[in-house]
Amino acid sequence: MIFFNQVYQYIDIEEKNRIRVITIDNPIVYFVDLIGNTSMPKKILLSDIETELQSGLIIPIPDPFSKSYSDKDLTEKQIQKREEDWKIVSEGWIKFKDALLNKKERDTIFEQIAQQHRIAKIKVKRIFTRFWQRGLNKNALLPDYMYSGGKGKERLLSTEYKVGRPRLYSSTEKGINITEDVKKQFKYVVKKYYRKKEQLSLTNTYEYLLREFYSDKYYEGNQLKFKIWDGSRIPTYHQFYYWFKKLEEPKLDFQLRYSQKEFELNHRPILSHSSLETDGPGTRFQIDATIADVYLVSSFDRQLIIGRPIVYGVIDVYSRLITGVYVGLEGPSWVGAMMALDNMVTNKVDFCSKYDITIEEGQWPAHHLPEIIIADRGEFEGYSVESLINNFNIKIENTSPYRGDLKGIIERQFRTINGKIKRKAPGAIQKEYRERGDRDYRLDASLNLEEFTKIIIHLMLHHNQKIINQYPLEKEMIAEQLTASPIHLWNWGITNKKGNLQIVSNQTILRLNLLPKGKARITRAGIKFKGLAYGSEKALNEQWYLKMNNQSIEVVFDPRSMDRIYIPHAGGLSFDTCYLLDTSVQYKGDFLEEIEFYQQLLQETKTQETNKQIESTINADVAIESIIKKAVKQKKETPVHSISKVKKLKNIRANRQAEKLLNREQEKFDLGVEPKPKPAKIVEFTMLETEASSIKKSGSRLMEKLKKKRDEEFGKDK
Template sequence: MIYINQVFQYINDSKRMRVIEIQDLFVYIVDIDAHTSMPKSILYSTLVSEIEQKVVLVIADPFARVLVDDELTEIQIQKREEDWQTIQQYCLPYMEELLQKRGRESKIKAISVQLKVTPTKVKKLLSRYWQRGMNKNAMLPDYINSGGRGKEKTLSKEKAGRPRRVTVSGEYQTGINITEEVKLQFEHSINKYYRKTNNYSLNDVYHFILRDFYSGRYKENGEIKYRVWEANRIPSYHQFYYWFKKLEDPKKDIQFRKSAKEYELKYRPLLSNSKSETNGPGTRFQIDATIADIYLVSSLDRNRIIGRPVIYAVMDVYSRIITGLYVGLEGPSWLGAMMALDNMVADKVEFCKQYNIDIEEDQWPTHHLPEIIIADRGEFEGYSVENLINNLNIIIENTTAYRGDLKGIVERKFRTLNGKVKQKSPGAIQKEYRERGDRDYRLDATLNLKEFTSIIITLVLHHNHKIIEKYPMEKEMITDNIVPTPINLWNWGIKNRKGRLRTINRKILRLNVLPRGKATISRAGIKFKNLHYGSRQAIEEQWYLKLKNKSIEIVYDPRNLEKIYIPHDGGMDFEICSLLEPSYQYKHDFLEEIIFQQQLRNELEEIERSKQVQLTINTDVMLEDIINNAKKKKKQSQHQATSKKEKLASIRDNKAIEKELNRQFEQFDLESEQNDQKASVIDFAKKEKVEEEATKKSSSRLMDKLRKKRDEEYGKDK
């Protein structure tokens, strides 16, 4: 329900409006904070809808305050009476016309003529009357500072709740009742200010409530300022806090103030544990990676620091034993995860022997496939996951984004490993930020990758025999006197819970975890990444003789492209393809290096193509110049009328003459190349030098003979 003199506040811009009239389908409202404000109409149904949707809130009347004439000055009373008389005599009789936009200006102008004032003065009087409660005290001058009499909200009883403890002049301040309208104001402010990433405190939110709903607004030096109302007109902080606790939604508050991801990670209820989802060893393995808090040195030169290694670990959820390990420089990526999965099925005795650590099989007996692998989305989305699912029947459960806690067991183990590394190893990161003057711990790096791997293996072996604190023991375990160490739990689980353990040939696992790609079969061989490969099967089945190129799926290791593999028999066997001689130069290159070289070649060719365009254009211009000059000379030489038949008949003789001329020009003269002096002609019969004139005559006689022979040939044709 909407009432006359009710005040609303819009949520989006905090604009406050007063209802001054309701007629049929329309509500007339004015802006109570504007310098002057004329009425505007809005559909009654529209305003009701905005209230229901909480686009606008009902607020306390900021001008509703009890004033006694004894508290006013004579000037204020006199001014109030004059302005009130003006409103009563000159404005109220024409209120119907003043509410309507059409004709309002002419009516205000007519009133101003009667009062002998400007139209602006009339607008200010009307605005004050409408904005401040449409009563006599609304006409008080400087009302924003002195207050005014407005329509007082009367409640059915005095303020509910216990009285305030703070007294003024020996009397308790009555405060206000928390009505449904006030609750809406509280809820709006909590959503707007508290449930934001700004992390405002409740005290801040309370101040915002007072500013937005319980203060007067005025301008000072062009800036809007606020004056909070008296204590008996505002809700107290304790009232706000009381209703905040009633409106509180801890989950929503954390999600809005922090983030939904942080809530899931740090604040969600923990009503179960990882082991409850398993029924024995091999049901679920967790895999994760971390960057170790240590800097390593090169195996070639210990003075070269190579950075921090990556540790990948695979852990059985039921027993907490580590079933796979990779320490290296790959990742965190699929390649690193692939290496850990490869180690998962490896013989751990042989693995430890590579790092000069001798163990018995019962110290680290894991070399199995699980039923389920829990992994990160980034590394286990795409790649060869489908092969693990389809060919090896392993279920991949990807954690949701930013939910590393779903792999809490292996995460905690990483923290333990990093803690041990920091305590013992030189080059470890001791604190996040170094202070000025602190030694750079990177300069203390001493261990190479193999030595650091030996340390991690030693810590893993220690973990496998260490008691697990707060492990959820089963009654049967206690009956069998089982001490909860990973090795004991693994062995007891295999014996009593069976689990889901399976073994597999290591080559088949590698075939299914390696990345896959598309190769093309053509007459030049099997082409992959612009490299050419050959295969025994391809030769026997005459793949290269097909006229049409064919695409085939292959498996490859990006770290070694000397060979690629064609899987067959449902992913349980493969055909080896080796590099052919044209691509053998890339035998020892990684895929990244090959792609880089190909990109570099393409870039160089692209740069050269721009030059080639310019060269082609210039060449065309030169050709056109030569041809045009030739055409021009031919046109100038057409002074003799010669028939087409004569031109064609003389081709052979013309060629003979031209050949003779070219021979004179093209002949080798070795002496002239060695001596810059002018050549001399020698008469070998007389052994004397022939003079130049004689030489010219000899040449002239030769040309005469040629012409004579040509004329004879012409005569024969005729």
């Protein structure tokens, strides 16, 4: 509801800022802005301003000019000026109120009042502005002598002068009553400033509260400044903090100040545990990878540092038993995950024996498939896991991005492993201890990949025997005095719970379903895949290259060795092997990344050569066109003989023979050493007419001999 003489503040409209309602004449409300020396009344529909209030666009705030003055505390000059201005305002407001609220008539009234009191019209405007802005009472016209003074000078107040209204409680308490309007102000600044990515502190938010609602704006030169009201007219920080806590929404605050992911990861309520999601061993396995905090050396030369290895782990949620592990340089990727899943179904006695570690079946009994695998989206999303799902009835659950907490068990185990490695292994990362001038810990790397794998195996075996302090034991477990170690929990769960463990009878078929898939094309030159040509006995016997030309088929492949690809059968339980043909034998033994690199390099080389060939073709065409153009020009410049077209065409063979004789004379080999020609002396002489005719006759005889020779040769051809 809108009230007379109430001050309201617009929330997000800076130019409107604060307003005071000076008259309510239903359905019109008149108001003035509290900023400006000549702020005139404006009007708005009562329904519109009530809508703005209900929607939160405006908020009622304490009257910034609400002060209690006693005449005994005022100077004679202040009282005199107040009375003079009050006489002008009271007479004018009572007599001309409707005209002053009317924009068209207002200026005329100001002119009339100015003439009556013999003052400037602008002064009349400022007196009425002060009256409207500061509460429509006599004390609103008091001059602001208390704000007078030079810039940078401290204002001295009299000890007798008291600023602000009397305190409501004791003399030691400050602040105001927290009304519903003040709570709205609290909510507004919390929403606008506190719940933002800038992560302002609550103290900063309180400062913005005072700036927005409990301060006066003024200018020193061109610089805008704020003057906070005295302590008796503002809420204290303790009041603000108290009501912030009462109205607090911790989840919303954290999500808006940080992110939803951060809340879910580190601050959500933990009211359950992972074991409640399982029915026993094998219900759920979690798989994840980590980059170990240690640098390794090459197995060929211990002076060569090869970086940090990738450790993949698979763990049973119910018992916390490690069921699969992979240590290598692949990943984090599908290939690394594939190796961990393959190890998951491998007999661990045989696996450990490869690294000269002797164990019994009971120390690491896991070689099974689970019902559900929980994995990151990175490794499993985008790859063809349908075969794994369809052929082995395994469900794949991908976690949300950046939600490692959803695989909390395996994540915690990785932290434990890295912690032990950092304390013991040479070459381990020691960032917290390294200072300028210290030796680079990477230079201490001594372990190769095989030795590091042995360490990981021992850590896994130790984990399987270790007691889990926070494991929620069931009543039956406590009754049987069960020790909460992964091995005991695994064995107890198999005996007393249902679980869904599966045995893989043929590990080759599992690998077939784990390998990545792709599309190959059948051509006359073989089965084309990744730019390589393959052939198979089945394709040759069934004449695929003729009957299925240009058709696509699905294949599986191991990117670490492209010597073979495999064509799975419809049931997914058998396959045909395809081998590299001689046309692609140069890539034998290479892995996919190498082949793609060579193919890219070849393509770049071809592109460069193609550009050179285009350039050469263009230049050759230009040269040819130049020669042709020159020949055509010379032909046009040659005198035309009166020879018919028939004769020109008839003598082609004879002309060819004559040209051949001349060409032979020029092309013949002379193996003798030609003497160097000496410069000849040029002797000028005058040729007689008889001599010239003689030479002409000699040239004619030569031509006759050539023609005769031509005719003889022509006769032989016939």
